[in-house]
Amino acid sequence: MSAGIGTERSRKVPSEVEVVPLSRFTPDAALAVGGPSWLVARRAAAAERLQAQSMPSEAEEIWRYSGIDTFDLDRFAPSLAPGDVAVAAALATARSAAVSFGAHAALVVTLDGRVVAIQGPGSGTGVDSAGVGGAGVGGAGVDGDGSGSLQVYAAAAAAVPPTALGAVAVGGDAFDELHDAFLCDAAVVDVAAGSDVGHPVLVIHLVRGDAVGARGGAVFPRTVVRLGEGARAGVVELILPAAAAAAGAGGGARDGLAAATGTGLGPLVVSVAELEVADGASLAYANLQELDHSATQVAVQASRVGTDGELRSFSAVAGGGYARLRTDATVAGSGARSTLLAAYLGTGDQVLDFRTRQVHAAPRTHSELLFKGAVADTARSVYSGLIRIRRGARGSDALQTNHNLVLSEGARADSVPNLDIEENDVRCSHASTVGPIDEDQRYYLESRGIEPTVAERLVVAGFFTDLAARAPFDGVGRRLQALVGEQLIARTPSATAGAGRG
Amino acid sequence: MSGPATMEPGPAGSGTGRSVRGDTGGVSGGADDRGRGQGLVVEGLRAAVGGREVLRGIDLRVGPGEVHAVMGPNGSGKSTLSHVLMGRPGYDVLGGSVTLGGVDLLALPTWERARLGLFLAPQYPTEVPGVGLAHALAEALSGRDRPEPDRTTLEAEAERVGLGVAMLERALNVDLSGGERKRSETMQLAIVRPGVAILDEIDSGLDVDGLRAVARRVSDAVDEWGLGVLAITHYRRLLGELQPGMVHVLVGGRIVRSGGPEVAEELERSGYGPDTPVPLAPGAG
Numbered sequence: 001m002s003a004g005i006g007t008e009r010s011r012k013v014p015s016e017v018e019v020v021p022l023s024r025f026t027p028d029a030a031l032a033v034g035g036p037s038w039l040v041a042r043r044a045a046a047a048e049r050l051q052a053q054s055m056p057s058e059a060e061e062i063w064r065y066s067g068i069d070t071f072d073l074d075r076f077a078p079s080l081a082p083g084d085v086a087v088a089a090a091l092a093t094a095r096s097a098a099v100s101f102g103a104h105a106a107l108v109v110t111l112d113g114r115v116v117a118i119q120g121p122g123s124g125t126g127v128d129s130a131g132v133g134g135a136g137v138g139g140a141g142v143d144g145d146g147s148g149s150l151q152v153y154a155a156a157a158a159a160v161p162p163t164a165l166g167a168v169a170v171g172g173d174a175f176d177e178l179h180d181a182f183l184c185d186a187a188v189v190d191v192a193a194g195s196d197v198g199h200p201v202l203v204i205h206l207v208r209g210d211a212v213g214a215r216g217g218a219v220f221p222r223t224v225v226r227l228g229e230g231a232r233a234g235v236v237e238l239i240l241p242a243a244a245a246a247a248g249a250g251g252g253a254r255d256g257l258a259a260a261t262g263t264g265l266g267p268l269v270v271s272v273a274e275l276e277v278a279d280g281a282s283l284a285y286a287n288l289q290e291l292d293h294s295a296t297q298v299a300v301q302a303s304r305v306g307t308d309g310e311l312r313s314f315s316a317v318a319g320g321g322y323a324r325l326r327t328d329a330t331v332a333g334s335g336a337r338s339t340l341l342a343a344y345l346g347t348g349d350q351v352l353d354f355r356t357r358q359v360h361a362a363p364r365t366h367s368e369l370l371f372k373g374a375v376a377d378t379a380r381s382v383y384s385g386l387i388r389i390r391r392g393a394r395g396s397d398a399l400q401t402n403h404n405l406v407l408s409e410g411a412r413a414d415s416v417p418n419l420d421i422e423e424n425d426v427r428c429s430h431a432s433t434v435g436p437i438d439e440d441q442r443y444y445l446e447s448r449g450i451e452p453t454v455a456e457r458l459v460v461a462g463f464f465t466d467l468a469a470r471a472p473f474d475g476v477g478r479r480l481q482a483l484v485g486e487q488l489i490a491r492t493p494s495a496t497a498g499a500g501r502g
Numbered sequence: 503m504s505g506p507a508t509m510e511p512g513p514a515g516s517g518t519g520r521s522v523r524g525d526t527g528g529v530s531g532g533a534d535d536r537g538r539g540q541g542l543v544v545e546g547l548r549a550a551v552g553g554r555e556v557l558r559g560i561d562l563r564v565g566p567g568e569v570h571a572v573m574g575p576n577g578s579g580k581s582t583l584s585h586v587l588m589g590r591p592g593y594d595v596l597g598g599s600v601t602l603g604g605v606d607l608l609a610l611p612t613w614e615r616a617r618l619g620l621f622l623a624p625q626y627p628t629e630v631p632g633v634g635l636a637h638a639l640a641e642a643l644s645g646r647d648r649p650e651p652d653r654t655t656l657e658a659e660a661e662r663v664g665l666g667v668a669m670l671e672r673a674l675n676v677d678l679s680g681g682e683r684k685r686s687e688t689m690q691l692a693i694v695r696p697g698v699a700i701l702d703e704i705d706s707g708l709d710v711d712g713l714r715a716v717a718r719r720v721s722d723a724v725d726e727w728g729l730g731v732l733a734i735t736h737y738r739r740l741l742g743e744l745q746p747g748m749v750h751v752l753v754g755g756r757i758v759r760s761g762g763p764e765v766a767e768e769l770e771r772s773g774y775g776p777d778t779p780v781p782l783a784p785g786a787g
Binding site: 452454 | 612674
């Protein structure tokens with residue numbers, strides 16, 4: 001097994017600094033996307049910044065092991081707006097996906113980053129298609145008490161920029177700028193101060209990313225969540241292929257990010273979720289990524305929690321030939337609290353890449369991070385995390401834990417925890433493990449007459465059980481367990497039989 | 503009172519052990535059937551752990567409906583015997599043979615041995631986080647093409663051994679006391695209905711009432727479906743409850759004495775050594 005994704009092939013670029021040509025992601029292309037004038041101007045500014053950016057390199061710690069050095073952005077092009085037929089098909093997919101999550105306060109559906117439907121507070125799980133196909137998907141004021149306590153709308157339909165857009169996700173690298181330069185819409189969830197939204201808001205991002213000529217389609221989904229002071233709400237995001245039937249089909253993503261260079265026409269999904277939790281507010285948030293293996297994802301989840309606020313976040317990553325999730329979590333006000341949970345399972349040739357930053361910027365802040373993953377076949381995972389305690393954040397408490405199961409000899413997991421502490425009187429701890437399935441557990445189950453493939457499946461599912469139990473919503477925990485089961489069952493028995501033996 | 507039907511002639515035949523049904527071929531439905539007939543036959547078994555020979559020629563026959571006890575001091579090879587029979591990785595078989603129902607076990611992986619009807623209740627049941635007891639049992643039975651155990655049966659079997667019904671949904675052995683683990687093992691045995699069960703210190707961790715409940719369940723299994731039992735223990739306490747027909751003394755990787763319950767009484771008086779090895783084990787020549 002190579003030490004890094006990109007090391008098996010020669011680099012395509014000389015080692016000296018250069019700007020990777022972004023021929024399909026030019027300022028002109030950014031302007032061509034359209035939308036309200038504020039959004040056009042916002043994109044133009046980002047496109048200018050993007051022109052000045054070079055692609056990141058694996059020499060940077062936060063990209064180490066990622067394969068970025070062989071990633072060729074020019075294999076992709078901005079996706080075209082989907083037609084009505086595609087939208088109708090996507091809505092059907094969204095409808096069936098929504099069912100398993102039960103009651104929700106509102107439902108937003110995006111297709112290739114564009115909001116195509118918003119359903120208000122009505123009962124049932126049908127998608128209100130009234131706004132579909134028109135330029136203006138206005139949005140829903142969901143206000144059981146008439147006060148407009150919950151606003152759910154499409155940013156592209158707003159005359160002025162949503163105040164929370166860009167307030168938390170501050171960007172920085174080329175993918176952040178790329179996202180902003182081609183952002184054509186955002187699902188905005190705005191919860192008024194003091195209100196309590198009972199059921200979660202469901203945001204379903206569907207990805208077609210149809211090829212543009214010989215290039216894969218690039219899409220830029222964005223979700224912006226803002227809770228006012230003292231508000232309580234839940235948000236569940238799903239990222240799914242628009243054609244669900246194709247789920248799980250291997251895309252041959254041999255070399256992680258470099259896969260886009262090799263194979264092709266799968267979509268590039270550069271997504272951002274911004275979570276702003278004001279003082280005293282409480283947000284329960286979940287994100288489930290179930291893209292095809294042909295997809296390449298570069299995702300950011302940025303959060304900021306105010307004084308005595310609380311964020312409980314749960315992510316599950318199952319799809320993508322290469323899927324990267326950068327978690328930037330800032331506990332910004334004293335007494336703020338973040339719980340960051342994630343589960344990931346890589347099979348086939350998947351590369352799953354997690355970078356986390358827990359930033360403590362105020363006294364007596366708390367953060368707990370628990371990421372657990374399993375890799376099988378020749379899949380790889382990378383976890384690299386940083387706890388940063390800023391000066392002044394006295395009495396803070398930070399925990400960072402990453403556990404990995406390696407199920408096959410060809411699979412690999414890297415785990416790199418880091419601490420950066422500028423203040424005394426804090427409690428920080430980190431722990432990480434990488435290892436095969438416990439042989440005693442396997443033997444015990446096999447001694448009951450359970451065959452090795454099933455024993456392994458049970459142990460792996462069991463490995464995720466504590467996370468699933470802590471998922472902020474029942475449907476999310478169930479979905480995680482189902483995903484684990486499906487992915488492991490889909491593996492070939494021969495690949496499993498030899499795993500972890502000896 | 504009949505002697506164990508398939509046992510070699512010898513002192514054990516006249517023992518005062520539990521009665522054994524003459525009908526060893528008749529099998530009640532639902533049990534693992536193939537472990538029957540000849541039961542478990544161990545001949546000249548030698549095995550090493552980490553390059554050290556721990557079992558130095560073991561001969562045993564556990565027929566259907568028979569209850570055998572293996573006693574011996576620490577380090578004599580008792581637990582090694584149980585794991586070698588079950589096929590645990592890390593143990594090297596140096597020689598000899600093991601068959602169950604006439605099928606060569608040594609060529610088979612653990613799970614296939616289990617499906618043939620062998621069951622091991624280990625001395626230290628392993629914690630398996632996140633895998634519920636009832637779920638594991640459902641998988642164990644579905645692998646045998648048997649229907650999932652119904653809730654009533656699970657609860658009834660749990661109650662028979664004093665295992666709290668709430669344990670059915672709890673992860674296997676996680677945060678269970680030693681005694682609860684042994685009750686759980688016994689309950690699992692009752693659901694799986696093996697042909698031959700190896701009980702490795704099933705008595706450890708159990709209080710007097712627990713031991714009685716567990717031993718009674720095992721004895722009932724002997725009567726219900728002709729379970730063959732190989733009970734490994736340090737203590738006579740278990741023997742009083744299980745009433746084995748045969749007692750074997752394992753010292754230094756060899757069975758040095760085999761006989762009826764009187765062997766255990768002798769041990770009580772004289773301890774394990776320095777006995778002169780007495781080759782009384784069936785087939786030991």
